[in-house]
Amino acid sequence: MSQSFEFADAWDKSMPHAYQVKRAEFDTILIRNAEKKGVEVHECTKAKSVDFLPDNSGAVIRAERDDGEQFEWKAKFVVDASGRDTFLANRFQIKHRNPKHNSSAIYGHFTGARRNEGQAEGNITIFWFDHGWFWFIPMQGDVTSVGMVTWPYFMKTKGSRTVEQFLRDGIAMCPALSERMKAATLVNEVEATGNFSYVSERNHGENYLLLGDAYAFIDPVFSSGVLLAMNSGVIGAEAIDTCLSKPAEAPAALKRFDALMQHGPKEFSWFIYRVTNPIMRDFFMHPKNIFRVKEALLSVLAGDIFGKTPIWRSIMMFKVLRFHRLETSTLQYSSGK
Numbered sequence: 001m002s003q004s005f006e007f008a009d010a011w012d013k014s015m016p017h018a019y020q021v022k023r024a025e026f027d028t029i030l031i032r033n034a035e036k037k038g039v040e041v042h043e044c045t046k047a048k049s050v051d052f053l054p055d056n057s058g059a060v061i062r063a064e065r066d067d068g069e070q071f072e073w074k075a076k077f078v079v080d081a082s083g084r085d086t087f088l089a090n091r092f093q094i095k096h097r098n099p100k101h102n103s104s105a106i107y108g109h110f111t112g113a114r115r116n117e118g119q120a121e122g123n124i125t126i127f128w129f130d131h132g133w134f135w136f137i138p139m140q141g142d143v144t145s146v147g148m149v150t151w152p153y154f155m156k157t158k159g160s161r162t163v164e165q166f167l168r169d170g171i172a173m174c175p176a177l178s179e180r181m182k183a184a185t186l187v188n189e190v191e192a193t194g195n196f197s198y199v200s201e202r203n204h205g206e207n208y209l210l211l212g213d214a215y216a217f218i219d220p221v222f223s224s225g226v227l228l229a230m231n232s233g234v235i236g237a238e239a240i241d242t243c244l245s246k247p248a249e250a251p252a253a254l255k256r257f258d259a260l261m262q263h264g265p266k267e268f269s270w271f272i273y274r275v276t277n278p279i280m281r282d283f284f285m286h287p288k289n290i291f292r293v294k295e296a297l298l299s300v301l302a303g304d305i306f307g308k309t310p311i312w313r314s315i316m317m318f319k320v321l322r323f324h325r326l327e328t329s330t331l332q333y334s335s336g337k
């Protein structure tokens with residue numbers, strides 16, 4: 001049994017599409033555009049240390065290029081966008097993994113995977129199996145990204161198999177997906193990443209910000225990571241602009257930045273932590289639009305959660321009507337009432 005969701009049916013009907021992009025190509029477009037706008041770009045260069053100066057007078061960054069050349073810059077403001085490397089969060093020791101949400105992913109790119117029919121050809125499909133779920137993301141050309149997300153107990157069954165074999169064996173355990181993959185050919189090396197959910201204690205200080213995954217990452221299930229990272233770049237730029245040009249307003253700007261940074265992971269994680277819950281699954285398999293709940297949920301899935309979106313009353317209705325009774329009774333049960 002399957003159920004389709006169209007972003008065209010979300011609350012805001014003016015954004016019916018999403019783009020699935022290859023990161024290398026997308027990132028090249030972004031960096032070349034930044035360069036065109038006047039940014040001094042240093043590629044193949046890794047930040048090695050950041051030393052914050054006394055009296056919040058900036059920081060000294062030391063970096064090394066792949067050919068061994070060393071660089072040193074003094075900066076008024078530091079932006080950590082180092083992704084899952086979490087450069088500053090590691091050094092400050094403020095990164096916390098989520099022990100209750102410690103899944104892993106094994107993924108690769110394939111050609112020849114059978115897509116949905118007609119208009120739905122480009123749609124992302126999620127397949128459930130006994131030990132987790134798979135993403136099936138059609139990209140440009142005939143390439144499809146297929147990833148298995150699973151739990152530690154299942155990862156332990158990998159034994160001496162390669163990650164590629166483990167992915168192939170996992171796919172074979174999901175008949176609906178393996179039927180789609182009958183004629184598929186792997187075109188890159190299968191990769192794996194474990195225990196990917198974490199959040200840092202803070203996302204800013206007086207002269208630094210942590211953006212995107214350098215601050216937090218919850219889960220790939222709603223494909224929200226790149227959107228949240230891009231959004232953090234925009235709100236981060238606004239905050240830095242205020243900090244540098246109107247220092248008296250810096251505390252308020254950083255407070256606003258903090259609230260917006262927490263908003264995305266908070267809203268997505270509410271759904272993510274319940275995605276395997278039978279009530280949530282039941283809703284996704286038989287969605288009803290009472291109080292415009294379906295439209296509002298589709299807006300969340302489409303990432304329309306910032307600015308003046310009017311979805312929040314409907315989302316609250318969904319949370320209260322569908323989950324309040326369950327969560328109350330769970331609480332009563334565990335407290336022995």
Ligand SMILES: Cc1cc2nc3c(=O)[nH]c(=O)nc-3n(C[C@H](O)[C@H](O)[C@H](O)COP(=O)(O)OP(=O)(O)OC[C@H]3O[C@@H](n4cnc5c(N)ncnc54)[C@H](O)[C@@H]3O)c2cc1C
Pocket residue numbers: 045046047048081082083084085087105137193196211212213214217220222223224225226227229
């Ligand atoms: C298994 C998995 C599947 C995912 N699937 C999706 C999906 O389908 N859709 C989606 O939107 N998101 C997905 N994500 C999330 C997404 O990949 C991230 O949220 C997103 O890439 C974050 O962007 P970023 O710019 O913060 O970090 P990144 O894209 O990781 O970029 C960080 C950059 O910083 C560089 N860097 C690191 N350390 C240093 C240093 N010391 N000096 C200089 N440069 C450095 C890195 O080389 C890299 O280029 C997935 C994540 C995982 C784990």
